Amino acid sequence: MEKILTKKEFPSWIKNLKSFNVYGPVKKDALWEYERIQDPDKLDLNFKNTVLSPKKIIFPQREVILDFNHKKKGKPEIQEALPEETKNVIFGVRPCDARALTLTDKVFEEEPGDKYYLRRRHQTVTVGLTCSDPPSENCFCTSLGGSPHSTEGLDILMTELNHKYYVHSFTDKGRELMKAASDVFKNPSEKDKKDLKQVHKESEKKIKRQVKELSKITDKLKGMFDSPFWDEESMSCLKCGICTYLCPTCHCFDISDEVLSSSPLKGQRVRTWDTCQFPYFTMHSSGHNPRPDKSSRLRQRILHKFSYFVDNYDDYQCTGCGRCISKCPVDIDIIEVLEKVKDYE
Amino acid sequence: MNENIYLPKLAKIIKIKQEVSGSRPIKTFRTQFLESSDFSHRSGQCAMLSVLGKGEAMISISSSPLEKDYLQFSILKSGRVTTALHEMEEGDIIGIRGPYGNHFPIEKWKGKNILFIGGGIGLAPIWSVLQTARAKKADYGKLALIYGARTSNDWVFKEELQELKNEMDIHLSIDCEEEGCNEFVGFVPQNVADKKPSPKNSISITCGPPIMIKFVIEALQELGFKDEQIYTTVENKMKCGIGKCGRCNIGKHYVCKDGPVYSWAELKTLPQEY
Numbered sequence A: 001m002e003k004i005l006t007k008k009e010f011p012s013w014i015k016n017l018k019s020f021n022v023y024g025p026v027k028k029d030a031l032w033e034y035e036r037i038q039d040p041d042k043l044d045l046n047f048k049n050t051v052l053s054p055k056k057i058i059f060p061q062r063e064v065i066l067d068f069n070h071k072k073k074g075k076p077e078i079q080e081a082l083p084e085e086t087k088n089v090i091f092g093v094r095p096c097d098a099r100a101l102t103l104t105d106k107v108f109e110e111e112p113g114d115k116y117y118l119r120r121r122h123q124t125v126t127v128g129l130t131c132s133d134p135p136s137e138n139c140f141c142t143s144l145g146g147s148p149h150s151t152e153g154l155d156i157l158m159t160e161l162n163h164k165y166y167v168h169s170f171t172d173k174g175r176e177l178m179k180a181a182s183d184v185f186k187n188p189s190e191k192d193k194k195d196l197k198q199v200h201k202e203s204e205k206k207i208k209r210q211v212k213e214l215s216k217i218t219d220k221l222k223g224m225f226d227s228p229f230w231d232e233e234s235m236s237c238l239k240c241g242i243c244t245y246l247c248p249t250c251h252c253f254d255i256s257d258e259v260l261s262s263s264p265l266k267g268q269r270v271r272t273w274d275t276c277q278f279p280y281f282t283m284h285s286s287g288h289n290p291r292p293d294k295s296s297r298l299r300q301r302i303l304h305k306f307s308y309f310v311d312n313y314d315d316y317q318c319t320g321c322g323r324c325i326s327k328c329p330v331d332i333d334i335i336e337v338l339e340k341v342k343d344y345e
Numbered sequence B: 001m002n003e004n005i006y007l008p009k010l011a012k013i014i015k016i017k018q019e020v021s022g023s024r025p026i027k028t029f030r031t032q033f034l035e036s037s038d039f040s041h042r043s044g045q046c047a048m049l050s051v052l053g054k055g056e057a058m059i060s061i062s063s064s065p066l067e068k069d070y071l072q073f074s075i076l077k078s079g080r081v082t083t084a085l086h087e088m089e090e091g092d093i094i095g096i097r098g099p100y101g102n103h104f105p106i107e108k109w110k111g112k113n114i115l116f117i118g119g120g121i122g123l124a125p126i127w128s129v130l131q132t133a134r135a136k137k138a139d140y141g142k143l144a145l146i147y148g149a150r151t152s153n154d155w156v157f158k159e160e161l162q163e164l165k166n167e168m169d170i171h172l173s174i175d176c177e178e179e180g181c182n183e184f185v186g187f188v189p190q191n192v193a194d195k196k197p198s199p200k201n202s203i204s205i206t207c208g209p210p211i212m213i214k215f216v217i218e219a220l221q222e223l224g225f226k227d228e229q230i231y232t233t234v235e236n237k238m239k240c241g242i243g244k245c246g247r248c249n250i251g252k253h254y255v256c257k258d259g260p261v262y263s264w265a266e267l268k269t270l271p272q273e274y
């Protein structure tokens, strides 16, 4: 379904989505974050990029997976704590972040599937927004098979055309969402269609950064496990883990128990994001650590994304959002690292 | 997809045996599920054991799949969860999920001699396949075990080993000389070199600390064992057990799914990350 929605009418659409929890970009202390939106008039699609990707709504940073309790005499009780059954919609999803969801899908869908992730994913409608201007100077989506108007992982893509949006839905979930307020949408004119094409074309040209010949790099990486390259590249790394924490495709997690009361025992098993950039990620309780230094951990980050994931899931585990580049405190730049791989002797 | 992959099933500890005392204690636990369960494992697989409030630990199933009455685990006290397990008593209840990983291709080894080589707690992952081979003795050639630990106190399954001596060649070792102990003195790889097992029509399985595995493999190669004849297991830190938490990989392999059992022919092609 392809329609036109004026910016003025945009809040009316949202007001009609009464049965949905609506999420969208919200500005807090000068930073943009996806948050639950109560007041439709507050939903502002005029944003640069959010600190975290909307992955956090489907795969929260901390999530209770089991509740347990154990009274002195009697057997322990363990209950699954599945996410609430709700209908969610996220507005303003960047195409790279939506593509990232298709990658985490591969991991969590693979048998045996992960109920928690899959329930949230299936009950969430993703409404994307074309990046008419790149939201970050480090965007490089076009090097990874994406584009500022890519539709993978999206139910709807909205593209700004001056005072209106071109709204295109590709899935049943998307069409249903548009039908919730059918009277606010108008049919696009031939000019609108032409303008859309033009905006999409222009948007690609505005992506300034790129990695060339990625498949060559992937091949080269296969022989670089033992290379001194990783020592050189990781020299300045602070092991802060920001690069993975902000990444829309990183899916690694930890599972641990939190005790709420000790007698009778009551608590929760929680899963939290974890990162290959921390030493404890792989350290055995004996103290032995197969990945003992930052060099082996940078290598893991690059090889997971550009070699292992390609072998296992036939895709790069990176969509070019540029967050790890913009936010690394010591300017480790994944594009530069990849480009250097290509020329490394 | 109705199963919750993180939900453990409750099981009762029916028997606890102190295998090793001292500063690195090992206990063997036998467990039974409280409710009938379709849990069925192959030798070499592991299970995730839960102590509520403490967390989970991945442990090899040391009983043979032929043993239908209980699941057995032999556990070295090393941290939070394993310490909590060591504090438990018979009758206490734990959680179990699994089984995880691949298994020893024992069906392919019919007619072959099997040489088991273990160090310390590393006998636990071998114990299951050893018991299966022993129970189906007629299917296999000669069975032998080379096993060592720091001291004679540190050997696991001491009584069972004495009994087994009537059935197969058993070569024990200790790291340093000890009064009253007549077994080989030295590290496990040295004992392998000393006993000179023949590679002819043989398979060897070796488990133990990474450094021991490395030198045992060298010793076996020296004796003429081919890479395809050498099997080992890999232990990387694990959380999910199903290839999702991203923690246990060596290269593109997730040890929890694609391992923990590897032939050296396969393992040597993977990066050294274990």
Ligand SMILES: Cc1cc2nc3c(=O)[nH]c(=O)nc-3n(C[C@H](O)[C@H](O)[C@H](O)COP(=O)(O)OP(=O)(O)OC[C@H]3O[C@@H](n4cnc5c(N)ncnc54)[C@H](O)[C@@H]3O)c2cc1C
Residues within 6 Å of the ligand: A283, A284, A285, A286, B046, B055, B056, B057, B058, B059, B060, B061, B074, B075, B076, B077, B078, B079, B080, B081, B082, B083, B121, B124, B125, B234, B235, B236, B237, B238, B239, B260
């Ligand atoms: C495939 C496999 C089979 C194993 N089989 C046995 C066995 O038969 N007997 C035995 O005693 N031990 C075995 N281990 C090691 C055992 O899992 C760890 O000793 C145990 O997880 C330590 O947990 P902890 O909470 O007591 O220690 P802590 O150090 O407090 O653990 C903290 C966290 O790290 C993880 N962890 C720490 N060390 C390891 C490790 N070496 N391997 C995996 N995860 C680790 C634990 O999951 C835990 O959540 C096996 C490990 C693997 C991967």
Ligand code: SF4
Residues within 6 Å of the ligand: A236, A237, A238, A239, A240, A241, A242, A243, A244, A277, A327, A328, A329, A330, A331, A332
């Ligand atoms: S953000 Fe930069 S400094 Fe921090 S762990 Fe990643 S590469 Fe290292």
Ligand code: FES
Residues within 6 Å of the ligand: B237, B238, B239, B240, B241, B242, B243, B244, B245, B246, B247, B248, B249, B254, B255, B256, B257
């Ligand atoms: S233990 Fe989670 S991926 Fe292997």
